Structure formats: structure tokens, C-alpha cells
Amino acid sequence: MRNLGEGGAGRIRLGSFPTASRQLVPAALAEFVRTHPEVELILDEGEPSELVPRLVERELDVALAYRYDLVPMRWPAELTAVHLLSEDLVAFVSPGHPASGQTITLRDLEHETWIATSADAQCAHAVERACAAAGFAPEIRYRSNNYSVVASFVRSGLGVALVPALAATTLADGDTDTATISDLTVQRHVSLLVAPRHGNPAIGKLTETLARAARRTASRSPGITLAPEFASRRPR
Structure with missing residues (x-):
């Protein structure tokens, strides 16, 4: 972490994707703004496909981004990547x-109607490839990149869905049930990406603040695992 700098002042332009903005960013930003009032922190939201080019062009200083198993993706070599956490995919059922409350296999959902993200989204690719590995193609009738919409469709009995654990922690309630899929090993991995030659010594402190937020989230949310680099550290 030393190469990311320590302390300091200035401006940090942070990018984030929606589920991280809801689960990780608010508490982390509140802590950082309180402890580093000399730093101007600006947040913009988007998907990794939008945020990464902006990092390369130095329109952003740092960004929270994700990648899925089964969906090959490499971050540009000029970016510094700090792995924060990994998430299981959670099965939502009506x-x-x-299957509610049960441990099942992915193949047990073969004949269900599915709700997924848009066809070009990483999550949809991961779900379709996981199902293919299990020996079937999911019948996806409804698509939305808003996980609140996906959960609403599930609650209404329109189908089943797989969503990342960060989204599931805020969407699961008395009207949405979950199932454990014993043979599903696909995860979503969340990293903090740092722009090349950022020159801002406060970014290291922001990374530590986000890591603490990730630790708190992982401690209270099933299916979320802190990255080994941070899991081995004693919380401060």
C-alpha cells in the first residue's frame, strides 16, 4: 500500500458502480471526509466499462470496479489494482x-424462468456460462441492470435470479427468499483501481478507509469475503 501514498491533501475523483455506491461508499466517504477535511472528494458513478477508460485518461483518480469469474477481463497494465473483496452469487426465489431456504444444485433451476441483467452485462455472461457448465441454457425472459427491479420481478413470481452478495444484502427481505447453490463457485471480485501517475498522496488513506468499510460489510453479510491482504490485518 505504500506505493499509493500516505496522508496529504488535494482532490480525489472517485468512480463507483451502483451496488458499491450503496453498500461500501457511504460509510467510507463519511469517515474519510470527517478525518481528512482538507481533501475534496468527488464521486461519479458508472459501470467498469465506463470507469476504466476514464481512469486511463485520468478523468478519474480511483475507481471501484468488478470482474466475474468465467468472464475474462484484465485491467489495463498502467492501472494499479487493489483487490478489496469477493462476493458469492445468491439465488433469489419467490x-x-x-427451493426457498434449501441447498440445491444449479441444475435444479434448469426449468425455471430467469431474470437477468442485460445481455452485454458481465453478470449475465457469468450466469449463462455457469448454467452452460451445469449442462443447460437458462430461459431468460426479463432483463434489467437495476437489481431492485430484478428483485421485484422475483417477488412477483416471474422467475428466479442470481445476484451478487453486495446487492443481495440490501434486497433480501421478507418478500424475497434465497436458496444456497452447492455447486456454484462463480464469484464477483471488487477492486480499487488507481490511475497512472495519480500524484495524490491521500489515495492510500482512501484505500484504507474503503478496506475498513469492506471489512465491516464482510463481517455482517454472508457470501462476502475480504481480500486476503486485508483479511490478514488486524482491524484498526
């Missing part, structure tokens, strides 16, 4: 569904 209340009273036979």
Missing part, C-alpha cells in the same frame, strides 16, 4: 418457492 416466497414459497420449493
